[in-house]
Amino acid sequence: MDELLSVIYELTVKMENCLIQEDFVEFDLLLNKREIMMTRVEAEKYEHLDFHYSLSDVRLLKEIYRIDKRLNPLLKGNISKTQASLTQIKKSKQISKSYQPFIQQTNGVFLDKKK
Incomplete structure (x- = not known):
């Protein structure tokens, strides 16, 4: 369990850096990886009926x-x-679409009409 939580922690730190640098593609990839790891943690919890987090796990989860x-x-x-x-x-x-037909005109008068 410690390994899974440490991977989740590392992914979360990387996600924060990606948001600060505005690298949203990498952020999305890291978010998906973190979700997979969280699913694995949940699966491991349900496999062991008497599962309890250790103190180091609790500290890591709080961080x-x-x-x-x-x-x-x-x-x-x-x-x-x-x-x-x-x-x-x-x-x-x-705005561009409303004036686009008049761009093709080569001569004439342009009248703007309020609706």
Whole structure:
């Protein structure tokens, strides 16, 4: 169990570094790996009916939890930035589409009409 939890801890630390460096592809890969490792920990817990975490495991789990709590605001901030960027791109596309037919005109008068 110690080995699995230490791998989860290392993956969590790497995830934090990826978020700070804004390497979201690597973050996603690490998140998937961590989920697999957590599933293995859960499976091992259910295999042994009288399973209890050792003191070192508990300390490691608390540290993982603390790092994970630091990741939440970073992740939410990046999601907000992404949503704002997507909204801006959507508005730009709408504006571009509304004026696109007039770009092909070579002569004439352009009248902008409010709806």
